[in-house]
Amino acid sequence: MRALFAIILLTYRESLRKKILLVLVLFCIGLIVSSAFLPAVSPAARIKLVQTWTFQSVTFFGILVAIFLAAVSIPSDIENKRIFMTLTKPVTRETIIMGRLIGFILTTAVITIIMAFVGMGYIRLVSLFSSEARGALVVNQRIKPDQFYFQQAPPAGSLNGTYKRAEIGKELEVSLEGEGNNLAAYEFSNLNEYRFNDRVRAEINLKVGEGMGKVSSTILVKVVNPTTKEESTQKLDITYRRSEVVEFDRRLIDKVGDVRIFLYRTVPGSYIRVGTDSIILLSPQSSFEWNFLLAFGIVFLQIVLVLVFCVTCSSFLSGAVNIFLNMFLYFCGSGMRFLQDSLADMRRMMLEQIKREDVIEAATQAHRHTEGDIPLWMMQLSDTVLDNVLKIIPDFSRFDVWDNLLKGYAINISEYTHLAEYIFIYLVVMLAIGIIAFRLRDIK
Amino acid sequence: MDKSAVIETEGLTKIYRSAFSKFQVKAVDDLNIKVNRGEIFGFLGPNGSGKTTTMKILLGLLRPTSGSAWVLGRQSDDVAVKDRIGFLPEESYLYRFLSAEETLDFYGRIFKIPYKERRKRIAELIELVGLGHAGKRRVREYSKGMARRLGFAQALINDPEVIFLDEPTSGLDPLVARQVKDIILDQKKQGKTIFMSSHLLADVENICDRIAILHLGKLQKVGSVKELISSQDVSEVGIRGLSPAVVESIKGLVAKNGGEVVSVQPAAETLETLFLRTIKPESKSDE
Numbered sequence: 001m002r003a004l005f006a007i008i009l010l011t012y013r014e015s016l017r018k019k020i021l022l023v024l025v026l027f028c029i030g031l032i033v034s035s036a037f038l039p040a041v042s043p044a045a046r047i048k049l050v051q052t053w054t055f056q057s058v059t060f061f062g063i064l065v066a067i068f069l070a071a072v073s074i075p076s077d078i079e080n081k082r083i084f085m086t087l088t089k090p091v092t093r094e095t096i097i098m099g100r101l102i103g104f105i106l107t108t109a110v111i112t113i114i115m116a117f118v119g120m121g122y123i124r125l126v127s128l129f130s131s132e133a134r135g136a137l138v139v140n141q142r143i144k145p146d147q148f149y150f151q152q153a154p155p156a157g158s159l160n161g162t163y164k165r166a167e168i169g170k171e172l173e174v175s176l177e178g179e180g181n182n183l184a185a186y187e188f189s190n191l192n193e194y195r196f197n198d199r200v201r202a203e204i205n206l207k208v209g210e211g212m213g214k215v216s217s218t219i220l221v222k223v224v225n226p227t228t229k230e231e232s233t234q235k236l237d238i239t240y241r242r243s244e245v246v247e248f249d250r251r252l253i254d255k256v257g258d259v260r261i262f263l264y265r266t267v268p269g270s271y272i273r274v275g276t277d278s279i280i281l282l283s284p285q286s287s288f289e290w291n292f293l294l295a296f297g298i299v300f301l302q303i304v305l306v307l308v309f310c311v312t313c314s315s316f317l318s319g320a321v322n323i324f325l326n327m328f329l330y331f332c333g334s335g336m337r338f339l340q341d342s343l344a345d346m347r348r349m350m351l352e353q354i355k356r357e358d359v360i361e362a363a364t365q366a367h368r369h370t371e372g373d374i375p376l377w378m379m380q381l382s383d384t385v386l387d388n389v390l391k392i393i394p395d396f397s398r399f400d401v402w403d404n405l406l407k408g409y410a411i412n413i414s415e416y417t418h419l420a421e422y423i424f425i426y427l428v429v430m431l432a433i434g435i436i437a438f439r440l441r442d443i444k
Numbered sequence: 445m446d447k448s449a450v451i452e453t454e455g456l457t458k459i460y461r462s463a464f465s466k467f468q469v470k471a472v473d474d475l476n477i478k479v480n481r482g483e484i485f486g487f488l489g490p491n492g493s494g495k496t497t498t499m500k501i502l503l504g505l506l507r508p509t510s511g512s513a514w515v516l517g518r519q520s521d522d523v524a525v526k527d528r529i530g531f532l533p534e535e536s537y538l539y540r541f542l543s544a545e546e547t548l549d550f551y552g553r554i555f556k557i558p559y560k561e562r563r564k565r566i567a568e569l570i571e572l573v574g575l576g577h578a579g580k581r582r583v584r585e586y587s588k589g590m591a592r593r594l595g596f597a598q599a600l601i602n603d604p605e606v607i608f609l610d611e612p613t614s615g616l617d618p619l620v621a622r623q624v625k626d627i628i629l630d631q632k633k634q635g636k637t638i639f640m641s642s643h644l645l646a647d648v649e650n651i652c653d654r655i656a657i658l659h660l661g662k663l664q665k666v667g668s669v670k671e672l673i674s675s676q677d678v679s680e681v682g683i684r685g686l687s688p689a690v691v692e693s694i695k696g697l698v699a700k701n702g703g704e705v706v707s708v709q710p711a712a713e714t715l716e717t718l719f720l721r722t723i724k725p726e727s728k729s730d731e
Contacts, residue, residue: 009553
């Protein structure tokens with residue numbers, strides 16, 4: 001245990017005394033400070049800009065610091081033969097890996113905490129100059145509906161149904177269209193445990209359109225108190241996929257904390273695509289600081305995952321190769337959603353091609369593929385390879401919380417549990433690989 | 445395994461293989477040596493003879509291809525052995541961002557030396573190696589000699605029973621080299637076993653009890669320094685009372701001129717002559 005502590009302390013001292021850390025931290029602070037002087041249309045937009053720059057700068061430089069310190073540490077010890085001095089002492093190779101990993105986690109934790117407080121202080125400082133800016137820092141808890149109903153006009157009416165959140169399990173999206181009356185309804189329960197102002201805010205996210213090419217429409221939003229049947233209705237102009245906020249009276253939430261919200265089409269022939277989370281209630285929370293710190297906590301978890309890869313791979317790779325590999329993994333992992341969407345598109349194309357080839361084959365009685373298409377076997381091979389590669393690469397897009405900060409959404413503590421579980425799996429697998437590789441390695 | 449031996453190898457062989465070709469090098473070939481408690485054992489050989497590879501196997505840094513290596517009665521890669529050994533590599537590979545005190549503190553912590561004892565030991569060692577004036581300076585500011593002395597101090601931090609020294613005096617000025625040799629002799633007086641490799645034959649001749657000469661991975665000679673450098677076919681005659689002009693004369697002329705033969709004993713060649721004579725035939729066959 002003392003050997004482990006000695007290596008942790010060594011790593012901590014080494015990191016703090018390296019010039020690259022100081023350079024990156026100063027550069028990061030420079031970026032944060034400069035963000036307040038960028039052009040912005042309003043004080044609220046400026047504060048959001050400062051917030052985004054602060055968060056993105058700390059994330060980016062945090063990852064860079066993690067990679068540049070941790071990826072070269074063990075390889076540099078081996079290359080400069082300092083490892084001889086350590087390995088000839090009563091210390092196991094796994095202790096070196098664990099000590100290095102914990103040391104770097106400790107170092108980056110200290111840096112992240114300092115940067116989070118510097119960033120937070122700076123945002124508060126900039127917000128002091130405008131009440132509008134202070135208002136933009138409000139954080140809202142997002143409350144998703146407990147039940148979702150929809151009613152479609154014939155002939156699609158067979159899809160009518162009621163969906164409870166617990167039973168849905170995944171996102172569901174249906175299209176309300178045609179000439180008849182149809183609607184979507186959302187039921188929220190147990191709202192008494194949340195805080196609301198006199199005017200309750202609800203965010204509406206829909207895909208709407210009217211005929212060919214027009215991607216906006218007007219809908220009706222009706223809010224009903226389920227007990228007193230008191231209601232309020234308002235018209236809302238919606239543009240495709242752009243979220244809008246409506247407000248209703250706090251009294252429309254009944255005594256047990258339930259409220260129902262209905263969405264109707266107003267224009268015959270228009271369509272609205274609704275999903276389980278198309279309406280979300282926003283419950284204001286007082287502490288922007290707490291939310292900001294939670295966001296940095298998630299950034300730190302992301303850095304921990306990078307460190308796990310850097311330190312374990314450093315037991316068998318050279319420093320330069322390890323930096324390159326981890327940069328690659330981080331950028332691929334950050335674009336994981338895009339990569340997965342691309343894979344899904346590729347699968348759709350593949351299925352379409354299979355159908356086309358079946359048709360041609362049936363008509364001509366001969367096996368052939370459409371001219372100009374990529375051969376099917378190549379698509380299938382790419383699909384298999386890409387699918388398996390994406391399973392190995394860590395999904396850093398899971399840690400993406402800057403959108404929450406930008407829109408003022410509260411970050412739930414429960415997200416930490418999911419992310420910690422995700423990291424733990426990589427930690428166990430990568431440590432096992434790193435320790436075995438390091439044990440088998442001859443130190444020449 | 446001989447239980448009286450502090451270090452022992454049996455049929456020790458190490459082959460380096462290239463990962464991408466059939467090329468391989470036998471760095472150590474069927475090496476059998478024993479080092480007894482309390483002796484200074486010199487390990488000699490030209491560059492590439494397998495000295496460092498053997499030492500790395502004894503220190504558990506490399507795994508042998510075949511054969512065995514024991515230190516203090518345990519397999520050399522056993523972590524428990526490392527509590528009782530000290531190692532000074534050829535260059536002092538130190539963390540340049542640490543000071544001498546921090547360096548010794550780091551290694552002291554690894555040996556689980558309690559805080560108070562560690563502070564005392566660090567102060568003693570820094571004085572012993574003559575770095576009292578520079579204990580708080582970062583290693584990056586040290587000269588080669590100072591780094592070497594600090595390297596020596598870290599090898600002694602755990603008061604080891606066996607000390608491995610790889611070229612302990614190479615590249616040092618005569619004064620520092622003398623200090624290092626004094627420390628080695630002092631450790632021997634304290635009953636420590638010392639296993640050292642060196643190119644500096646005069647140093648080995650001065651301080652080693654026994655030596656082994658290694659060439660192309662094979663053990664060429666092993667024995668006490670005196671034994672190995674004695675020559676059986678040449679006699680040394682000690683003469684007293686003659687003028688320098690007569691010294692050129694042969695033994696018969698000594699008596700004829702009324703001189704006195706005070707001793708007749710086997711003459712010793714230098715270790716350097718022995719070393720060159722040992723490795724020369726093999727070197728020629730290589731060419």
